[in-house]
Amino acid sequence: MMNLAIKDIRHKLGRFVLTTVGMSLLLMVVMGMGGIYRGLVEEATLIIDRSDADIWVVQKETKGPFAEVSTLPRNMEERIAAMEGVESARPFVSHTIQRDYHGRVLRLTVQGIPDDGSWLPLVRGRPLSCGHFEMLADKSAKLPLGSELRLGNDTYKVVGITERLNSPAGDAMVFVSLNDALAIRDHQPGEAIRHEREARVRRFEHVAYGSTAVDHAETLRSARERPAALPGLRIGAVLVKVRPGWDVEDVRRRISALPDVMAYTADGQREIMLGGVVARSRRQQALFRKILGAVSAVVMMLVLYTLTLDKIHDIAMLKLLGARQGVIVGMILQQALLIGCLSFALACLIGNWAYPHFPRRVVIVRGDQVVLFAVVVGISALASLIGIRKALRTDVGEVLS
Amino acid sequence: MKEALIAENLCKHYGKGNTSVVALDNVSLALRTGEVVALLGPSGAGKSTLLTALGLIRAPDSGSIAIGGQIVFDNGYRTDPAAFRRKHLGFVFQRANLLPFLTAEENVRLPMELDGLGARASAARARELIESFGLANRRDNLPSELSGGQQQRVAIARALANRPELLFADEPTAALDSALGRLVMEMLRDVAHEHQTAVLVVTHDTRALDVFDRVLKMEDGRICGQERSADVANERSRRE
Numbered sequence: 001m002m003n004l005a006i007k008d009i010r011h012k013l014g015r016f017v018l019t020t021v022g023m024s025l026l027l028m029v030v031m032g033m034g035g036i037y038r039g040l041v042e043e044a045t046l047i048i049d050r051s052d053a054d055i056w057v058v059q060k061e062t063k064g065p066f067a068e069v070s071t072l073p074r075n076m077e078e079r080i081a082a083m084e085g086v087e088s089a090r091p092f093v094s095h096t097i098q099r100d101y102h103g104r105v106l107r108l109t110v111q112g113i114p115d116d117g118s119w120l121p122l123v124r125g126r127p128l129s130c131g132h133f134e135m136l137a138d139k140s141a142k143l144p145l146g147s148e149l150r151l152g153n154d155t156y157k158v159v160g161i162t163e164r165l166n167s168p169a170g171d172a173m174v175f176v177s178l179n180d181a182l183a184i185r186d187h188q189p190g191e192a193i194r195h196e197r198e199a200r201v202r203r204f205e206h207v208a209y210g211s212t213a214v215d216h217a218e219t220l221r222s223a224r225e226r227p228a229a230l231p232g233l234r235i236g237a238v239l240v241k242v243r244p245g246w247d248v249e250d251v252r253r254r255i256s257a258l259p260d261v262m263a264y265t266a267d268g269q270r271e272i273m274l275g276g277v278v279a280r281s282r283r284q285q286a287l288f289r290k291i292l293g294a295v296s297a298v299v300m301m302l303v304l305y306t307l308t309l310d311k312i313h314d315i316a317m318l319k320l321l322g323a324r325q326g327v328i329v330g331m332i333l334q335q336a337l338l339i340g341c342l343s344f345a346l347a348c349l350i351g352n353w354a355y356p357h358f359p360r361r362v363v364i365v366r367g368d369q370v371v372l373f374a375v376v377v378g379i380s381a382l383a384s385l386i387g388i389r390k391a392l393r394t395d396v397g398e399v400l401s
Numbered sequence: 402m403k404e405a406l407i408a409e410n411l412c413k414h415y416g417k418g419n420t421s422v423v424a425l426d427n428v429s430l431a432l433r434t435g436e437v438v439a440l441l442g443p444s445g446a447g448k449s450t451l452l453t454a455l456g457l458i459r460a461p462d463s464g465s466i467a468i469g470g471q472i473v474f475d476n477g478y479r480t481d482p483a484a485f486r487r488k489h490l491g492f493v494f495q496r497a498n499l500l501p502f503l504t505a506e507e508n509v510r511l512p513m514e515l516d517g518l519g520a521r522a523s524a525a526r527a528r529e530l531i532e533s534f535g536l537a538n539r540r541d542n543l544p545s546e547l548s549g550g551q552q553q554r555v556a557i558a559r560a561l562a563n564r565p566e567l568l569f570a571d572e573p574t575a576a577l578d579s580a581l582g583r584l585v586m587e588m589l590r591d592v593a594h595e596h597q598t599a600v601l602v603v604t605h606d607t608r609a610l611d612v613f614d615r616v617l618k619m620e621d622g623r624i625c626g627q628e629r630s631a632d633v634a635n636e637r638s639r640r641e
Contacts, residue, residue, distance in 0.1 A: 001514045002507060004500075011502030011543070317498050320458065321512045321559075322487020396458045399498055400449065400571065 004318075004327070005334035008311070019303055020339055024346035026299060027376065030292045031351050032358065034368050037285040039361030044168040044278040047094070047111070048269050050119075053239035054248045056092075056269045057261050063272050064264060065094060065236035066168060072261065074233040083254060085246035090114040091235040093181040096171055101149065108141060108174045109167035110151075112181025117160070120175060125160035131177050136160040141172030152187030156180070168278060170360045182233055293375065301383040304336050308387030315391045316398035325392060332387050340380030344373055404470075405566050405599035406432040406455065411464035413450055413622075424450040425461060426622035432567065432599040437590045439610060440603045442619035448603040449571060451619070455601065456490055456569045457482035469566045487516050491560030491598070493589075495572040497552035499544040505555045506531060506540040512562040523562075530558040534588070550581040557588055561596065568592065570602040574609070583609045 009016045047066075048056075057080055059070040074091065081089040093112035098105060116127040117136050125145045128134045135156040137143040143158045150156075156176060165173045176184070188196075240263075242251050248265055255263035264272065274282070308315075315328055348369070355362035413425035424447045432438055442448050453459040455466060457473060460482075466474040468489060473480050499508045506527045513523035531540045534554040544552055553573060560568055570589060574582030586602070586609040593600040602613070610616055618626035 002503075002510070002520070004502075007507070008502045313498075314500050314502075317500060318515075319483065320486065320492060321515055322483045322485075323515050324483070327515065397453055399492075400453065400458075400494065 001327075003334070004331045005338065008331070009335060009338065016339070019307075020342045020346060023296075023300060023303070023339060023343035024350060026292075026296050027343050027347035027372075028351045028354065030289065030296055031347055031364065031369070031372060032355060032362055033285060033289040033292055034372065035351075035355060035362035035364045036358070036360055037282065037289060038363035038365055038368065040278055040281055040285060041274065042363050043166045043170060043361055044273045045270050046165065047167075048266055048273065050165075051092070051239050051266075052119075052241070053266055054242040055240035055252050055255060056264045056266065057089075057238040057240060057255055058236075058264070060260050060262055062262065063276065064262075064269055065092060066269070067272050067276055070236050071234040072236070072238060074235055076235065076261065077238050079258075080238050080240055080255060083251075085243050085251040085254065087241040087243040089238050089240050091178055092237040092239050093178055093185065093235050094167075095181075095185050095236075096167065096169070097151070097184070099149070099151070101143075106141065106143075107171040108137075109169075109171045110181050110184055111173050111175050112178040113175050114178050117175045120160075120162050121164065122160045123163045125158070127160060128175070128177060129159070132180055133157060134159045134176070136162055136175040138162045138165040138172040138174065140166060141174060143174075151184045154180070154183065164361065166361055168273065182235075186233070293379075297379045297383060300336075300340070300379055301386055304332070304339070304380075304383045304387045305390065307335065308332055308390050312390070312394055313398060315394050316396055319394065319396045320399050328391050329388050332391055333381065333384050336380040336384035336387070337377065340376045340383075344376045403434055404431050405434045405436070405468065406430075406601075407467045408455060409465050411451070411454055411461045411466070413447075413454060413459075413461045423622045425454065425464075428464075428622070428624055430617065430624060432601060434566070434599055435593050435597045436614050437593040437600045437602070437612065439613040439616045440601060440619060441605070441607070441610075441616055446619040447622040448619050450622075452569050452571050452601065452603050455567075456492060457486055487512065488563060489566050491563070491565035491568040493553070493556050493560050493568065493570040493573045495575040497544065497549075497556040499552055499555055499559070501544055504541050504543055505536060505547065505551075508544070508555055509558045509562055512559060516563055526562065527558075530561060531555070534558050549576055550584070553577065553581075553585055554588070557585070557592065561592060561598070564596065565598060568598050568600045570600065570604075572603060572605065574604065574606050579608055582606055583612075586612045 056064055057072070057076065058064045059072055062068050062070045064070055077089050077091045080086060091112070091114065094109060096107065096109045098107045100106065113128075116129065118127040120127070120136060122136070123139065125136070128136065133154055133156050135149065135158050137158045137160075139161055143149065145158055145161055147158050148155050149158070162173070162175070167173055240251070240255070242248050252263045252265055255261065318328055351364065355364065408431070409429045411425045411428040413423075415422045415424055428447070428451055440448050440451065450459070454461040457478070460474065460478060463476050464474070465472060465476070468485075471480070473482070473485055499505075500511065503511065506524065509527035509530055510520075510523040513526060514520065528537075528540065531537060534557065536551060536554055536558075539547060539551060544555070547555065553576075568589070573589070574585050577585060589600050589602060590612045592598060616628050617624050618628075
């Protein structure tokens with residue numbers, strides 16, 4: 001039996017191609033929304049996953065450096081490192097900056113790293129080779145290898161390019177040494193430093209010369225007269241690696257017992273990120289995805305229904321010639337599935353080209369694609385039902401009209 | 402000649418209550434194998450309704466139809482009309498109604514393949530039929546690439562594909578010029594005589610009535626007269 005569906009498609013190839021292209025663009029958007037959703041989750045948990053820390057130690061009564069501001073004294077690293085069950089402790093410094101760079105806005109998340117960053121996914125260049133003024137930048141920052149960037153009082157040279165490392169907000173990440181990260185964050189212009197110095201001097205101005213050391217000490221004890229404490233170097237968190245054989249939860253509880261810190265396991269931090277920081281965006285993405293899925297289904301239904309309507313006279317003729325219902329159903333169903341499958345394949349091809357150009361990361365997971373393919377096949381079959389119903393109800397007498 | 406079709410007391414109404422229209426009013430007729438019969442009548446006489454009833458396209462309200470000795474309708478279908486049409490009936494209409502996405506040959510092959518005949522056998526018979534209608538060089542053309550007359554010849558070839566016992570034609574020459582119209586009518590007559598197929602042609606065209614064996618006249622849903630076609634043709638020439 002000749003394949004009527006294919007012959008009909010060949011006859012109206014232009015229309016079929018346009019329909020398929022239109023459907024594929026729609027599916028590409030659906031797929032892209034899913035990918036953006038995945039990208040959002042991946043970006044949100046990227047630092048947590050890559051940091052290889054068992055425990056995150058943060059400021060007391062806070063949820064950590066991603067959910068809110070968390071500051072700890074620089075020496076917290078040594079305090080934690082000295083605790084039982086701790087294999088290593090390293091400081092975590094991360095902050096976002098925005099600069100103008102060759103006429104464009106450059107948003108970067110500056111990440112301080114305690115080593116040369118050789119564990120990062122470098123696609124070009126090399127790891128950091130000295131403790132200062134070198135930088136590893138993510139590709140999405142569009143900073144060429146060898147380019148220089150002025151941050152604070154210092155100029156940093158891009159010596160390595162990483163790939164797919166973005167902050168939870170989607171900003172490109174750059175990696176510098178820990179001290180450089182602190183210097184960039186705490187940089188103050190000379191005028192601000194002069195004002196600060198002047199304020200300190202003024203506090204001592206009314207202290208009478210010739211007073212005894214006891215009198216002077218009394219004065220300094222008064223809160224009103226005490227000079228402001230010099231701000232020490234602050235870090236965002238301390239990342240803890242637990243000694244092998246020790247229970248992570250047990251070590252976490254011990255650290256949490258300290259009066260000025262909170263400790264979360266890596267899973268706990270991940271939950272905080274996904275449950276709080278990006279939860280709303282995730283829900284919105286998921287909702288958009290569902291709406292787009294529904295729109296695609298409706299559009300597909302309408303397209304297939306219209307294609308069937310165009311063939312009503314031919315279908316009536318087929319019925320007059322005694323075609324079994326299966327022949328007519330098969331023709332419509334095959335066309336629907338062909339449109340669905342080809343649209344999906346085209347959507348994958350267009351997506352592969354287009355997604356890297358999206359401003360936010362689009363992560364296409366094979367499992368998601370398989371599910372989407374199954375959904376597309378299901379929707380195609382479902383969408384064809386309305387056309388099939390119309391076809392089966394077609395009066396043979398239509399052929400006379 | 403044996404009876405190819407016997408229809409008795411066919412009734413069909415359209416609408417309900419005061420708006421009810423009688424389309425067929427106790428119509429009875431018989432067609433014999435190899436006979437070519439014209440069905441004449443003004444618009445609204447019920448010709449097309451009768452053809453759709455006899456062709457198992459739209460069921461009459463009551464009556465009975467027997468085709469080839471088998472009762473197919475007796476106040477309700479006694480067989481699957483689609484399957485019966487496929488095996489025993491052929492149709493030709495005013496428009497050729499060829500499937501636009503199939504070539505001439507494929508259009509002729511289609512009824513045979515729908516009936517389960519293999520691709521090779523159906524293609525061979527389709528070629529034979531197309532050649533017999535003088536379209537050998539057009540068999541790979543789509544309907545849109547054929548003239549009106551060529552399309553109608555393909556439609557007749559398609560109607561004959563499954564060697565039907567009955568062929569129904571509804572105004573088959575309405576869209577053709579008189580010469581081509583006559584040619585088509587003659588083809589139908591030749592088909593009837595060569596294939597021993599009973600042919601019922603609904604027509605307004607009285608110019609080619611001499612090709613028919615009988616002429617049935619219909620008015621107000623009833624067959625009101627029956628003449629030999631030669632008589633009708635003579636009467637028409639006398640008037641002219």
